[in-house]
Amino acid sequence: MLLATVSHIAWAAPASVSCNVSQPNIFNTGFDAATSGVLADGSNDAVWEVATVPGTVTSALASLPLTLTYAPAILGSNASAWSTSSSSSAQWISLEHASHPDSGDWFYRYTFDLAADSDPATVNIAMNYLADNQLAQVWVNGVDQAVAGIPQSGGYDGYNHVGFQAAGMGAATLSTGFAHGLNEVVLRVQSAPFAEGLLIDSVLTVACLSMSGPGASNAHPVPAVDGLSLWLLGLSVGFAGWLSARRKA
Template identity: 30%
Template sequence: MKKSVLLASTASALFLAGGPTTTAVAQTAAPRTVTCASTAVFNTGADGAGGKLALSNVADPSWGYATGSGSSYPPPSTTWGTPVTGQLSTSAWVWTDSDTVSPQAQWLTRDATLNGSPNNYYRYVFNLAANVDPAQLQVTTTYYADDGVTAIYVNGQAAPSLQPNAWATGSPRETVPGSTTLSGNWVAGTNEVIVAVGNSGNSPSGLLVNTAIANCASLAAPAQVPTMEVWGLASLAALMSLGASFGLARRSRRRSA
């Protein structure tokens, strides 16, 4: 856990963007369906009811966790485990746990030891509602990490303009948030978000993510095309009306004759 220098986004070159190649999914909760009205779209440690999970060693079934060599995105043999909530007893993580900073998110880490590897991956899967236009969706993402977020992938594509989080240079050296807006790579149906977190050695490591929808548009409802049955009933009704009118006209002529 390096607290003496600001982290730069240099590790992005260590991860090569590509399509999802993982073979196992740790996510045990049913993938959430995201609409334009959704909040906390893929927050870490969220309880699904507008709050967050308990502080220590509670599994987050909506996220997956894995480690890797850093030479590919993510390692093809990745098996996703389930991360747990947790934070250090020092100010480094406590500062970012206050409800004013993260009322709907909690720190996640590999396990109760809080230790991570040099290359850590966190994965979230959700379904985009059928009436949401993927091209218009924008999700603002603010994140804290120990040591730092090095890349964020949406459906295998690395997010551009990633502002890295860092360590404050003063004392105490709390984590300083990074941020980005994710857009352009969303698709209809199932979507995958992977956050890569770098760490100095096998020391304490964790991730906290806050998200919100910044822009969302609904797709236009498809025009209703009458079925053959409707056309048939309409035609029958028109013929019956025409026949009735013809019959009335004949009876009227007979009376006047």
């Protein structure tokens, strides 16, 4: 699979996702898989990475920029105006963990390996999110997704949108474009000075192929019958008929 972010250097291993997900919050920003809580403020996110492109583009991007250079996303709140996370398993992440002087787009990238036992058509990531200033677009495996709830403000001129407070919380579900093996989700955040960041609280589900595929069935299997069994069955039926005829004679 050719991903748009060809200049990406892997800072963290992709998450592993299998059917009947044991940690449904694995897509959360700041998630700590070891404790099912959050990592420490100031530490690198275990999976999420981020790149930035300066300047404002008040329209949907036709494709992901090919020259993105990713770095680990850093945990922690950058601004007192940001609403605190209401989840014990999600925390704010950002690139700078400090102020930034210019408006621009920040691209948050999450990768995961989907196991062969899982049905890609059933991957479902239901998320509530906050962003400074707004979440504007999402790509799954390099393909722009038309998702209800994104852009956060309803339009693409969101560089001054107040998307970082609870009153402006967005909600969206990602459910198409996934495949077995490596998957990439990229979120575009628009931001003006002086802080940028992203907070996602989510639930990821995926069904097993045996439970969701077109050949799946709840019927009990019919046991195979070999030739000897058929011969013995015929013999017993014939004997029963002979015995019945003698009794009538």
